[in-house]
Amino acid sequence: MLSRLFFLLLLFSGATLAKQVPFQLHETDDNPKHRFPESPPVYPSPQQIPINQAWKTAIKKAKKDVEKLTLEEKVGLGTGNGWPGGLCFGVIKPIDRIGFKGLCIHDGPLGVRAVDLVSAFPAGINAASTFDRSLIRARGEAIGVEYREKGINVYLGPMTNLQRTPWAGRNWEGWGGDPYLAGEATYETIVGVQSKGVQCNVKHFINNEQERDRGRISSNVDDRTQHEIYLPPFLQAVLANTASVMASYNRLNGSWATQNSKTLNGILKGELGFPGYVLSDFFGTQSGVAACNAGLDMPVPIGDYFGKNIVEAVKNGTVNQSRVDDLATRVLSAWYLTGQDKGFPEVNFNAFDEQDQVHNKHVDVQHDHWKIIREIGAASHVLLKNLNETLPLRRPRSLILIGSDAGPPPLGPNYYHDRFITPSDRTGVLAMGWGSGTCYFPYLIDPLSAVQRRAKKEHIDLSWFLDDYDRNEAARLASEKEVAVVFLSADSGEATNGDLYGIGDRPDLEAWHNGTDLVLAVADSNPNTIVVIHSVGPINMEKWIDHPNVKAVLWAGIQGQEVGNALADVLFGDVNPSGRLPYTIAKRDGDYPAKIEHDTDDWPIPQTEYSEGLLVDYRAFDSRNITPRFEFGFGLSYTSFTYSPIWQRSLPTKTRILEDEIERDLIDRGQGSSIREWLHEPRWEINLEVKNEGAVAGHEVVQLYVAFPKDCGEPPKALKGFERIYVQPGLLELVNFKLSYYDLSIWDVLTQRWIKPKGKFRLLVGASSRDIRSEAVLEEWRKFEDEEHDSLVSQED
Ligand code: NOJ
Numbered sequence: 001m002l003s004r005l006f007f008l009l010l011l012f013s014g015a016t017l018a019k020q021v022p023f024q025l026h027e028t029d030d031n032p033k034h035r036f037p038e039s040p041p042v043y044p045s046p047q048q049i050p051i052n053q054a055w056k057t058a059i060k061k062a063k064k065d066v067e068k069l070t071l072e073e074k075v076g077l078g079t080g081n082g083w084p085g086g087l088c089f090g091v092i093k094p095i096d097r098i099g100f101k102g103l104c105i106h107d108g109p110l111g112v113r114a115v116d117l118v119s120a121f122p123a124g125i126n127a128a129s130t131f132d133r134s135l136i137r138a139r140g141e142a143i144g145v146e147y148r149e150k151g152i153n154v155y156l157g158p159m160t161n162l163q164r165t166p167w168a169g170r171n172w173e174g175w176g177g178d179p180y181l182a183g184e185a186t187y188e189t190i191v192g193v194q195s196k197g198v199q200c201n202v203k204h205f206i207n208n209e210q211e212r213d214r215g216r217i218s219s220n221v222d223d224r225t226q227h228e229i230y231l232p233p234f235l236q237a238v239l240a241n242t243a244s245v246m247a248s249y250n251r252l253n254g255s256w257a258t259q260n261s262k263t264l265n266g267i268l269k270g271e272l273g274f275p276g277y278v279l280s281d282f283f284g285t286q287s288g289v290a291a292c293n294a295g296l297d298m299p300v301p302i303g304d305y306f307g308k309n310i311v312e313a314v315k316n317g318t319v320n321q322s323r324v325d326d327l328a329t330r331v332l333s334a335w336y337l338t339g340q341d342k343g344f345p346e347v348n349f350n351a352f353d354e355q356d357q358v359h360n361k362h363v364d365v366q367h368d369h370w371k372i373i374r375e376i377g378a379a380s381h382v383l384l385k386n387l388n389e390t391l392p393l394r395r396p397r398s399l400i401l402i403g404s405d406a407g408p409p410p411l412g413p414n415y416y417h418d419r420f421i422t423p424s425d426r427t428g429v430l431a432m433g434w435g436s437g438t439c440y441f442p443y444l445i446d447p448l449s450a451v452q453r454r455a456k457k458e459h460i461d462l463s464w465f466l467d468d469y470d471r472n473e474a475a476r477l478a479s480e481k482e483v484a485v486v487f488l489s490a491d492s493g494e495a496t497n498g499d500l501y502g503i504g505d506r507p508d509l510e511a512w513h514n515g516t517d518l519v520l521a522v523a524d525s526n527p528n529t530i531v532v533i534h535s536v537g538p539i540n541m542e543k544w545i546d547h548p549n550v551k552a553v554l555w556a557g558i559q560g561q562e563v564g565n566a567l568a569d570v571l572f573g574d575v576n577p578s579g580r581l582p583y584t585i586a587k588r589d590g591d592y593p594a595k596i597e598h599d600t601d602d603w604p605i606p607q608t609e610y611s612e613g614l615l616v617d618y619r620a621f622d623s624r625n626i627t628p629r630f631e632f633g634f635g636l637s638y639t640s641f642t643y644s645p646i647w648q649r650s651l652p653t654k655t656r657i658l659e660d661e662i663e664r665d666l667i668d669r670g671q672g673s674s675i676r677e678w679l680h681e682p683r684w685e686i687n688l689e690v691k692n693e694g695a696v697a698g699h700e701v702v703q704l705y706v707a708f709p710k711d712c713g714e715p716p717k718a719l720k721g722f723e724r725i726y727v728q729p730g731l732l733e734l735v736n737f738k739l740s741y742y743d744l745s746i747w748d749v750l751t752q753r754w755i756k757p758k759g760k761f762r763l764l765v766g767a768s769s770r771d772i773r774s775e776a777v778l779e780e781w782r783k784f785e786d787e788e789h790d791s792l793v794s795q796e797d
Contacts, residue, residue: 109157111439140192176582177617264295273672377566392573435494639694709759
């Protein structure tokens with residue numbers, strides 16, 4: 001035991017970080033509005049460490065190369081090449097004499113941006129609503145194949161900022177309002193994409209949760225909230241071996257995210273031990289020396305702040321040679337990590353010039369990805385309401401589709417650049433938001449086309465009315481049909497490119513194009529009204545959701561190219577819906593815990609206070625006892641399931657829980673303290689059986705929430721596990737969750753470490769965050785005797 005302690009002491013003493021403290025308030029005068037947080041300095045920038053064998057091998061190769069490079073070449077590895085600097089949105093120049101072919105860095109996340117013959121995948125928010133790790137992984141793998149075959153080294157994704165507020169424009173690119181779900185989706189995506197040899201760039205680090213003023217606002221977040229709510233997806237990204245991370249546009253506690261030494265040096269490269277490189281959001285670098293010393297490795301697309309300026313800074317001693325060696329090794333080792341030194345295809349398009357006959361080779365990279373797109377699409381539909389088993393449709397005699405969202409976009413799917421469009425122009429089915437997170441649709445199967453095919457096959461009398469505003473005519477036509485389906489949409493996106501002060505966030509949470517009135521008109525005249533919603537996030541449905549004629553409601557989200565087919569699969573019962581809401585839908589706008597900060601009069605820069613702290617999404621509704629319209633995790637099925645009681649056991653582990661203060665202090669203070677195996681190794685196993693009580697087979701998404709001991713300041717419950725299982729009618733399936741020490745920890749601000757609070761933990765297993773079916777108190781993990789543990793450790797050695 002003593003020898004192990006000594007070894008650990010040696011291992012971590014060199015890497016001990018500067019003492020980190022939570023942010024402090026800085027007062028500029030007596031005005032309480034002028035009290036701003038200060039982000040504490042954390043220097044020097046940690047040198048890269050190999051956090052596992054894969055990185056170790058890659059770093060070894062990279063170090064050999066870096067020894068051969070000149071100062072200019074090393075800096076060049078972290079210097080963007082201009083706009084346009086080549087064929088892709090971001091370009092790093094090759095260094096031929098070491099065989100480095102340079103980097104093509106390109107958007108994402110739902111498909112290859114601005115290039116033809118690619119697939120348009122379901123958005124992140126839909127992947128999340130499947131609550132299915134293997135589908136999310138498969139989506140990542142397919143995306144990885146497409147990037148690789150286009151010759152793109154770095155995929156600018158996944159986008160993992162949390163849905164802090166439903167008004168935020170880019171929520172649809174991400175995974176919703178829960179850090180655990182976002183973390184799992186991030187992990188699976190990165191493993192999937194990187195398995196195809198493409199580097200991931202997880203973004204935007206950190207607290208870029210609104211578009212308005214994103215280029216200057218300061219997100220002011222306390223240390224505990226930062227660690228428990230916003231950091232987990234990035235932690236999972238590091239565990240998944242992400243090659244790179246993008247620093248966001250905004251400031252964080254007063255200091256730009258692209259040069260914030262606390263978040264880059266302290267948290268990302270320090271606590272998380274991230275061995276890859278940090279690039280800036282595009283045009284988001286604010287300085288050279290300051291950014292480089294604070295941990296930024298690569299300003300893109302323009303590298304003016306780096307290049308010859310950093311060369312000069314090394315020569316005059318303002319940047320250490322070791323920082324530049326570290327930067328170069330980080331970039332090269334990420335390249336080796338993903339195997340890009342061998343047989344990586346050349347870039348075969350020019351994203352800046354569609355007329356470029358030389359480089360636009362129009363390589364078709366789609367394969368049969370439409371299949372996984374359709375499968376994820378169907379699996380992501382959330383059935384919100386279904387009275388009298390209205391769905392699935394059983395060959396209705398007549399059916400009418402109402403609303404422009406049922407049909408094709410009148411000007412074609414790719415008419416508007418990056419799908420950026422003013423609301424009045426945007427008609428036709430919504431299958432993508434707008435901004436850099438878009439791609440060209442190769443085709444777009446709208447709901448009308450898909451339902452037509454079914455009508456032909458099943459001899460249904462089908463009609464449609466795609467006008468959103470003539471409510472009288474819509475009502476008259478609907479009254480003549482057996483079933484009426486009304487289509488609603490609500491769009492949002494990224495602030496306009498080049499104008500970081502532009503729009504993107506949602507002005508309100510209403511359905512677009514007169515949607516609310518249209519539903520009311522149709523529901524007043526047809527007793528079998530079904531509502532389908534293609535939306536970037538929650539919409540306000542209070543005026544019609546309880547209308548007795550609104551018999552069924554399907555949340556379809558942002559589906560990509562197969563939108564119509566995926567919907568038809570669910571409407572007609574080929575697929576039993578199992579999607580779950582990755583966020584809460586409130587009854588009133590005021591019930592959501594956070595809004596977009598509009599107060600741009602703050603002096604000297606706009607501030608957004610994350611004053612809701614840990615109370616994001618369902619955590620807020622639970623803790624304030626507010627009944628939502630539909631809670632996080634909610635979703636119906638065409639069948640029903642029952643849950644058995646829970647049973648638990650402790651798992652054999654390689655590591656022990658570090659309860660000894662001295663030993664723990666040694667280990668926890670070092671670089672990578674938040675990703676140690678002892679924190680993340682599964683220790684508890686929670687089991688139950690789930691039975692399908694209905695007549696049709698289907699998937700159930702079983703969710704595990706943990707209620708922390710009462711006095712430790714946590715919200716009433718937090719998601720810590722989910723499993724999507726397929727169960728045949730009348731049969732049982734075993735469901736199995738695993739918990740680690742980290743899963744049961746809170747961030748202790750004083751000691752700056754993860755600590756499992758003392759007291760009673762309750763396990764809540766259910767079909768949503770408010771439909772808990774089985775409960776138990778967590779049993780203490782059986783402690784291994786030292787001897788038994790030591791023998792396990794030595795086997796491992
Ligand atoms: C700005 C966006 O915030 C980021 O997500 C994107 O990758 C870059 N632009 C490049 O388009």
